[in-house]
């Protein structure tokens with residue numbers, strides 16, 4: 001039996017403009033993300049500041065627009081001032097979150113220098129675990145105040161006279177999680193976040209502040225956490241965070257492939273909760289979602305656990321997942337979910353950027369390579385343009401343990417009316433069956449096919465490695481064609497595709 005997915009598209013089905021910040025990433029002082037990732041002095045490709053230019057090149061190729069820094073769980077014990085000033089005077093400290101030693105060779109000034117080279121907007125997280133209002137104000141003044149006060153003069157003395165003008169600030173990290181240093185109840189955190197946000201706004205009213213939401217939709221406090229925190233911070237913040245990691249568990253491919261169903265539910269629930277608080281407070285503004293950690297992460301693997309014992313290594317190998325073709329399809333489908341919610345998801349960060357659950361890998365002193373997950377991210381960041389269009393999908397379903405049944409196909413489109421470009425992102429999430437694609441393009445006038453690329457491998461566990469970095473890459477899908485205003489073609493089981501069309 002032919003299994004067809006029919007997509008209904010219209011230029012008037014506008015959701016919101018494509019937001020560049022959807023394509024953010026994350027750099028945490030964790031494992032080899034900073035040391036041996038973005039920064040490796042002495043590497044043949046390192047620039048005069050010690051930044052790996054090969055990693056910078058891949059960061060730009062990935063299309064990353066903003067980068068969250070410096071953590072993550074790390075930030076909840078971090079003293080930002082340890083990381084500024086003469087490097088030889090900076091103290092080494094134990095990082096409790098990842099049982100590592102933080103040498104503080106890289107800090108705020110180095111990160112900003114790297115961000116400028118990478119062409120990305122910084123998003124800075126303050127420590128609300130072991131610290132509070134004074135230290136958040138200090139780092140804000142160090143970063144953003146014009147010269148003339150102690151901390152901005154210190155910045156100038158460190159070689160950076162001009163304020164950095166960092167706009168996006170996270171009020172702590174995953175404060176709902178019992179694993180977090182300084183973990184708080186929703187009430188405790190709401191109070192701390194409100195006080196911190198108020199003070200930061202007194203310093204600079206133009207900031208965009210992100211209050212901590214839930215660290216997954218499975219947290220026992222999910223929903224009530226957001227309601228409690230937003231009730232106290234609504235007027236003071238712009239976004240509430242969401243974090244989600246997915247993995248194939250016990251060979252259950254079908255549930256894993258349907259992971260975006262959880263992301264859809266997560267975003268819809270947070271939006272509903274925020275809007276409920278808005279109604280209660282009779283507020284005008286709407287709170288947006290900052291999905292500032294999302295990815296596939298195999299947390300059960302040994303290297304995802306911090307080392308134990310007396311040894312506190314610098315930059316150990318941690319969370320270095322090798323991604324396969326199926327992981328890349330899931331990452332592509334999560335991007336479809338994020339884009340579809342562009343009316344309420346104002347910012348997102350793939351966690352993370354280099355080596356640590358990352359699209360970019362490095363060998364110490366050696367090569368870089370692109371993981372499978374690099375490709376759907378780079379192609380979506382490059383080709384999503386104009387307005388996000390809602391896509392109505394008629395597709396068969398597939399059974400899975402986690403969600404019951406899920407649509408075999410998911411899709412989103414973007415329409416750049418001025419340039420005349422329609423781009424379709426579509427995933428076949430069915431673990432076992434090919435789908436025939438059918439799209440009526442009549443409402444867009446005449447469109448012709450520019451390119452159709454499909455990421456798929458007959459072995460869903462095939463991966464890219466240092467020795468075989470191009471095992472899984474997007475390939476031209478020659479079955480996809482446009483005839484008489486209709487787009488048609490075949491989508492293999494477990495595949496992600498981008499179809500680019502242009503007004504003829």
Ligand code: AHR
Pocket residue numbers: 028030071072073074173174215293351352
């Ligand atoms: O990205 C890895 C970790 O996942 C982060 O440090 C933390 O915020 C989350 O639990």
